[in-house]
Amino acid sequence: MLLSKQTISKPFTKERMPNRIAIFTDLDGTLIRHEDYSFAPVKSLLRKLQFKHIPVVLASSKTRAEIEHYRREMKLADPFIVENGGAIVIPNNYFETRYLRRHQAHVRSYADSSCVELGRPYAELVQALNEIQAETQVPLIGFHEMDLDQIIQHTGLDRRQARLAARREYDEPFLIPGDPTPGTVRKVRQQATRQGFRVVKGGRFYHLTGKSNKGRAVRILIQLYRMAHQIQVFIGLGDSENDLSLLQNVTVPILMAKSDGTFDATILRRMPGVKRALAGPAGGSRSSAHFFANRQHDPFHQATQFSKVAIPAKNAAPFCESLGSGDAFSGGAFDLSRLHPGGRRRSPVPGVFNRRHRAG
Numbered sequence: 001m002l003l004s005k006q007t008i009s010k011p012f013t014k015e016r017m018p019n020r021i022a023i024f025t026d027l028d029g030t031l032i033r034h035e036d037y038s039f040a041p042v043k044s045l046l047r048k049l050q051f052k053h054i055p056v057v058l059a060s061s062k063t064r065a066e067i068e069h070y071r072r073e074m075k076l077a078d079p080f081i082v083e084n085g086g087a088i089v090i091p092n093n094y095f096e097t098r099y100l101r102r103h104q105a106h107v108r109s110y111a112d113s114s115c116v117e118l119g120r121p122y123a124e125l126v127q128a129l130n131e132i133q134a135e136t137q138v139p140l141i142g143f144h145e146m147d148l149d150q151i152i153q154h155t156g157l158d159r160r161q162a163r164l165a166a167r168r169e170y171d172e173p174f175l176i177p178g179d180p181t182p183g184t185v186r187k188v189r190q191q192a193t194r195q196g197f198r199v200v201k202g203g204r205f206y207h208l209t210g211k212s213n214k215g216r217a218v219r220i221l222i223q224l225y226r227m228a229h230q231i232q233v234f235i236g237l238g239d240s241e242n243d244l245s246l247l248q249n250v251t252v253p254i255l256m257a258k259s260d261g262t263f264d265a266t267i268l269r270r271m272p273g274v275k276r277a278l279a280g281p282a283g284g285s286r287s288s289a290h291f292f293a294n295r296q297h298d299p300f301h302q303a304t305q306f307s308k309v310a311i312p313a314k315n316a317a318p319f320c321e322s323l324g325s326g327d328a329f330s331g332g333a334f335d336l337s338r339l340h341p342g343g344r345r346r347s348p349v350p351g352v353f354n355r356r357h358r359a360g
């Protein structure tokens with residue numbers, strides 16, 4: 001699909017990428033509201049990030065067709081991760097071709113982009129889901145079985161969006177009817193693993209995928225950003241279990257509240273120190289998107305502050321842990337004074353120096 005030059009900013013070049021920070025963000029329940037898929041509260045923030053040339057990489061369980069729609073609406077020009085890490089779509093000329101060479105075996109070329117394919121073909125997933133159902137005797141309703149009206153009923157999407165959601169390539173969403181016990185879910189997961197697949201939980205559906213996940217796609221892009229643009233700080237935002245691997249692979253992981261105001265139990269268990277984004281003033285169901293609209297609570301705004309910090313790549317993990325150890329974020333504001341007190345001095349993390357970003 002061709003991107004309009006009037007509405008989409010030009011791809012970044014090394015010279016136009018002065019800020020050493022990039023953002024990886026989930027869509028549903030994180031950047032857009034769970035209930036009505038609106039991103040109105042974050043519109044102006046996205047503009048600001050674009051103005052500052054800070055890449056915003058959308059990483060969703062949505063299809064390529066769906067994310068392309070949001071990207072156009074949000075006027076973003078950065079790569080994006082589709083279907084829970086099934087593929088990375090990289091606009092032409094975004095990274096120099098030489099950096100993509102090592103992924104050549106998995107690259108499918110389109111008119112305007114390259115697609116690094118990491119997931120299993122959709123037909124295999126559909127077949128596997130049927131086999132898992134037969135083996136476990138647990139009734140499963142796959143996305144491929146749903147007609148347009150059923151997709152609308154289960155997702156709340158309008159007819160046009162539902163059509164885009166049905167164009168799946170690397171991930172099969174499914175429902176377990178009724179209120180499945182943890183034991184039932186475990187049985188399904190274990191059978192999927194035995195067959196060489198994975199099950200992850202998103203905001204609305206379980207998802208059957210190959211060995212791909214958001215984290216693997218994030219790692220590839222981080223490597224590309226480090227090599228091509230010398231970006232060192234990567235902020236990750238997500239709200240559901242399928243964001244765990246994304247959050248585990250960024251320097252600053254931020255867990256968003258779910259639509260009912262709670263936090264994902266699996267992520268809290270696996271990442272006890274993760275920054276938690278509190279519910280916004282409206283609380284509960286409107287929290288995630290509204291959270292961003294509150295400047296005080298706004299990680300995107302705070303993210304821009306990181307452009308002043310240079311973190312050596314090898315120290316990314318300890319830096320992340322240092323963020324996770326406090327409650328700077330869950331206190332309401334992200335207290336960056338702890339992170340870059342200014343000037344060239346030692347950070348609380350051994351081996352990590354904070355220094356002012358030097359322009360040029």
Ligand SMILES: [Mg+2]
Pocket residue numbers: 026027028029030202203238239240
């Ligand atoms: Mg989500």
